[in-house]
Amino acid sequence: MAISSTYKKIDYTPIVLYAIIVLFGWLNIFAACHTEAHAEVFDLSVQHGKQMIWIVISAIFATLILFSEARIYSNGAYIFYIGVLLMLILTLAIGKSTNGGVSWIEIGPIKIQMSEFSKFATALVLAKYLSGQDVDIAERKTWGTILLLLGLPAALIFLQHDTGSTLVFASFLIPLYRIGMPPLIFSIGFIAVALFVGATSEIFGRFTNYILCGLVLLGCLFYLFIYLGKPKTKDYVKAIAALLICCGFVFSVDYIFDHVLEPHQQNRIKVLYDPTLDLQGKGYNVHQAKIAIGSGGLTGKGALKGTITPAHFVPEQETDFIFCTVGEEWGFLGSMALVLLYTWLLQHLITMAERQASLFARFYGYCVASILFFHFMVNIGMVLGLLPVIGIPLPFFSYGGSSLLAFTILLFIFIRLDANHMSLL
Amino acid sequence: MWKIIYIFAFHLVAHADRHILFIVSTMNDTFKNRSQYIRMAFALVAIILILRLAYIQLFDKDYTTVADAQALREVVQFPARGYIYDRNGKLIVYNEAVFDLMVVPSETLVRDKNDRKKYHQANDTALLCRKLGITHADYEARMEKARTYSPVVASIFMKQISKEEYASWQRDLYKFKGFYVQRRTLRSYTRPVGAHVLGYVGEVNDSDIKNDSAYYRRGDYIGQSGLEKTYENELRGVKGKTVMQVDVHSRTIGHYLDGKMDCTPIEGNNLYTSLDLDLQEYAEKLMSNKRGCVVAIEPSTGEVLALVSAPTYDPNLLVGRVRGDNYSMLEADANKPLYNRALQGAYPPGSIFKVAQAMAALQQGVITPTTGFACNKSLVGCHNHPSAGRVQDAIKMSCNPYFYNVYNRMIQQGKYKNVFKDSQYGLMVWRDYMLRFGFGQRLDIDLPNVKSGYIPDTSFYNKWYKGHTWSFSTIYSNSIGQGEVLVVPIQMANLACVVANRGYYITPHVVRYVGNDSVKTRRKEYVTKHQTGIDKRYFDIAVAGMNDVVYAPGGTGHRAAVPGISVCGKTGTAENYVGKVKRADHSVFIAFAPKDDPKIALSVYVENAAGGGGTWAAPIAGLIIEKYLKGTVERTEVERTYMEASPCQPLMKPKPATPKK
Known part of the structure; x- marks a missing residue:
């Protein structure tokens, strides 16, 4: 495809956002890092x-991605x-350790x-595999392959003690759901999380475990006698199996x-339940x-006028x-604006994904939206004390070259694919 | 809540098998509606985040307070304390810079290059100890104290290093990481005099902070006695502050809002006192080796010229690092140098009291200027002298029986037939006169802790004698300044003022103006003339009598005479007891001069100086008058005699320790 026609078909909304x-x-980042001694932009x-x-x-x-051939990615x-995968293995072999994890490799001055x-x-x-002609999502073999494709990088990252990045792989459940994954998996996941939170937070004191089991029993009875009415053997x-599990x-x-x-x-989990528990220790970051x-209040203290930010009270x-x-520094209005910018971008990505003719592009589009969404939700949720402290960056926003470049590639491949959204890849 | 969740969850599970599982690779998308669920989920998360933001940023105001408390630090800048000048513009009290050596313990250590858990000393501690003149153990103890306070916040390592000492190793300070100096000011005195008037400053205590919590913080200084205490609010000035932004390690990282919140300190006001520094110094010299006090006042204005309590101490002793030790030493001294006898000592006034008796009786009409009484020693003891035929002579000769009779007429005026009832009436009339002289009440001088002395009233004697069974015959000792009457030395000087002014006094005070070189405000509180209500013509008799005391043959105070100056005075010899044991008499003298147009009025009180008012107090008063009115004392022989004399019985006790400088 000629470069000029691609140029015309590009959707500029996500690029501007x-x-x-x-x-x-x-x-x-400048506000958080600059000091009197380092006030230069290009220091x-x-x-x-x-x-x-x-x-x-x-x-x-x-730019290179936008003017590249879309088939490269497929x-x-x-x-x-x-x-x-090879690079992840290489990282484990020769990587540098930071914060107890081995997640960096150094190439010259660049980490x-x-x-x-x-x-x-x-x-x-995943997009490539699922858009294959002979792939049927109903088959066990397909799920095995999906789990393998997801599990390999996830496991390698987990071995680097990078729990946050490992958890990001959960976001692939959303595109899988979109293309027909049974919601049973969500349901099981939801119940598991609910029981886990209930149990670890000891929500009912020392009787928590028994009360939670009692609630499950009630749920089973409800399912059998009220929902089904006439249960069979x-x-x-x-029901009994579910209860025991x-x-x-x-x-x-x-x-x-x-x-x-x-x-x-x-x-990180304890602090989530009670951040006032230990303000000098576990709860310090969130507090x-x-x-x-x-x-910050409604309008914030103004750009570069923060008192907590330049004082490094908040680690990382x-x-x-x-x-x-x-x-x-930007207050409620600025924070809300940022949340709305992300929401706009995410909704627009879904719109873009939905207009894809090919399953490959659509699935990939959902992956982009879901990964960004997961980072957005977990990062801001963590900072606001709604979720445990899981160390993952805010996409496009946090300091970090690898993260910025990787998210840029992730997004721009989709924008490039979208430029040909009518074609079947 | 949990039930609803379970119903929802089971609903999803139950419907799972109803979904048709196949893959769609065309526009015919069976699961298209799921995109709406995903959109809604994304939007729901955004809404939850915004609601949470609104809660934290708009509704919970605690965070702002906490943020300011931890990120901003007010650094107080102390204003210079006001100076104190004498009546001739001579500087008495000023400030001198000293330096506190501060340390941030964590900055004195450096991390090991290889093992990040190990630390090394950043400084040559041996050199530092040598420079400061301390031992290594002392260094460790001081460092440990600082570290206990905080490893990352500066605390005082060594207090109040003098300018000279600091200058000797200032050049080397940069070598010592984590150490720096903080400038402070200390009180300094041009001459080692006036300790009791000037007072001292010390660290605030809890009640000081409670009384003015807006100003004082722990470790601040406050005037604790003398003028420093009375005029604390004038002298202290207005604190300045700089609001600094600090980082998580409490290190300052700059001025908050570029210094918009900062304000510079405003210096304290100066005190322009009425003290004559030369006279004060001279009076202190005269009172050395003695217990007692001198109060000299300008009668026309009530301005205190000198106020001495002996023994006194060098005010420099209660400044700086040596303050604590010296204070304990002064407190342990049996001669009580910290006690301000001029304001806090309540003494029997002795015969000087007779002047006030004569004036009250004349005004009340119970005697006339020419009333005479025989010197009948059977009534009350007296020395050998001819009987006084008029008031003026009675004052001159200080005849005890004469004033016994005067007091008799005063107390028993014959208003009531019942002698007890008559005495009740007479006492209250008499007491009223005494109060008008400023006795029996606190003179509102601008110095703290002034005693009121005591003039007994009827309820006192009713209680004392358990019923109304007292009369003149039981209380006659008051007539000669003994008995239940107690007078504070400042009140004695005030009596001299009343006579000098022929009938009134202005409350004695030390400060004339408050302010600075460009704006001075006169103290308006001290202009009221307190009239005694006694005719001037009676005071003329008192003046004549007091002049006779010094100059007429048979006068009791001729040693107060100053060549070329007409001095008026009155002697007193006060009997006193410790428990039931009689001690050597106090020697008392009040005087003023010159006779017409008096410039100075004073009282001199020498404790337990056997020999009477004429022997010790009168010549000292004469020398002070000479010094003040002539500028120099030509009678150097007399001067030396009284400066060196130590007449007090028992003798002055030796000081417990030598003071530290």
């Missing part, structure tokens, strides 16, 4: 200077995927976090919580984040806790 978010993000010794370089690099990649999906790039490669490979078996799950959660989860993971955001503020800066 992307650009606004990236630049707004950089401004906030490469500090984060905001480095981020500017990464923005330029990302812009170059975005045909090369497996190559990208295998390449990423690369390969887990960020695994997302677009996995999305491509087969239904009794199902749920009770077993509840009682094993205590064990899991105490013996399987690592202390820092336990803390300080809320102080910073709360002190330029990366995972960058939203604090928005809250403090």
